[in-house]
Amino acid sequence: MKENGRGRWKILAKALLDKQINPTDGVTQSKRRFSSYNIFKSEKLEENESGTWFAIQVEQYTVQIHIMKPKMSLNNLTGFNNTGNICIWPSEECLALYCIKNKDLFRDNSVMEIGGGQTCLAGLVVAKVCNPASVTLTDGNQDSVDNLAKIVAKNSDLEISTLKYRWTDVQVISLSAQYDIILCADCLFFDEGRPALVSELYRLLKPGGLALVMAPLRSQTFHVFRKMAEDRFNVEHLQDFDAEVREQHLDLVDQDFYQTDIHYPNLLILRGVLKLLLFKSTFKFFI
Numbered sequence: 369m370k371e372n373g374r375g376r377w378k379i380l381a382k383a384l385l386d387k388q389i390n391p392t393d394g395v396t397q398s399k400r401r402f403s404s405y406n407i408f409k410s411e412k413l414e415e416n417e418s419g420t421w422f423a424i425q426v427e428q429y430t431v432q433i434h435i436m437k438p439k440m441s442l443n444n445l446t447g448f449n450n451t452g453n454i455c456i457w458p459s460e461e462c463l464a465l466y467c468i469k470n471k472d473l474f475r476d477n478s479v480m481e482i483g484g485g486q487t488c489l490a491g492l493v494v495a496k497v498c499n500p501a502s503v504t505l506t507d508g509n510q511d512s513v514d515n516l517a518k519i520v521a522k523n524s525d526l527e528i529s530t531l532k533y534r535w536t537d538v539q540v541i542s543l544s545a546q547y548d549i550i551l552c553a554d555c556l557f558f559d560e561g562r563p564a565l566v567s568e569l570y571r572l573l574k575p576g577g578l579a580l581v582m583a584p585l586r587s588q589t590f591h592v593f594r595k596m597a598e599d600r601f602n603v604e605h606l607q608d609f610d611a612e613v614r615e616q617h618l619d620l621v622d623q624d625f626y627q628t629d630i631h632y633p634n635l636l637i638l639r640g641v642l643k644l645l646l647f648k649s650t651f652k653f654f655i
């Protein structure tokens with residue numbers, strides 16, 4: 369992480385330590401806050417010293433997820449970005465919903481989720497109901513990845529691999545052109561990470577592959593990313609990606625605890641056509 373990013377994360381860490389604010393929306397825990405569109409029915413299963421297991425209903429099936437107890441040690445709060453260990457953010461549940469409603473996209477395809485936080489819920493439901501060829505769940509935070517491994521072990525009927533992957537550390541792995549689809553939820557607000565994120569999506573996707581990127585606008589950060597992505601991809605921007613979520617959003621929009629800018633996600637569909645065209649034009653050159 370570059371110095372300015374690390375600095376901002378330290379400020380958030382200090383605020384968490386000092387005031388115990390809720391990072392979802394920056395208001396104190398005593399106020400009503402928005403944290404979910406309650407898309408998935410969940411049942412609490414058991415609590416242990418490290419967190420709580422829930423059964424999440426996905427169509428006629430269930431997947432089990434482990435939500436970690438918040439760790440307030442200085443190490444956690446000042447180390448690599450910890451936002452994926454705070455909650456499942458609305459973008460992640462909306463991306464999971466979009467995947468279920470568009471399950472044909474995934475059939476026999478290799479799927480990776482990046483920056484999926486402690487549950488990678490979207491990637492998990494893809495593995496459960498969308499018949500992919502393979503699913504790899506990743507995050508850059510070691511605690512998130514350890515939790516993902518726990519979840520994968522519990523859902524032993526699913527073939528899923530987990531990996532610590534940071535798009536800002538490209539030299540660590542060589543996974544070029546391996547994935548048909550990459551999922552990414554609420555990862556666009558790290559100013560220093562956006563250019564690397566675009567390059568990495570481009571590098572990791574097979575020619576003609578696509579990335580589904582769900583995120584709230586968060587003070588223009590979404591649009592800044594979209595502009596950058598347009599240099600590499602054919603980009604489709606869906607403000608209304610799902611009627612059910614849109615309806616809930618419209619019901620919530622006048623509530624003082626709900627802020628469209630940080631809560632309501634938009635969807636970007638990035639298609640790797642440029643790579644395909646480049647490949648085609650190179651091929652033409654040689655024949």
Ligand SMILES: C[S@@+](CC[C@H](N)C(=O)[O-])C[C@H]1O[C@@H](n2cnc3c(N)ncnc32)[C@H](O)[C@@H]1O
Nearest residue numbers: 452456457460483484485508509534535536553
């Ligand atoms: C706001 S959280 C979103 C987590 C999850 N997708 C969700 O919506 O619930 C942002 C996630 O991005 C991850 N992240 C931040 N920078 C990263 C990087 N350079 N490489 C990989 N993951 C990163 C964090 O660890 C965190 O899990």
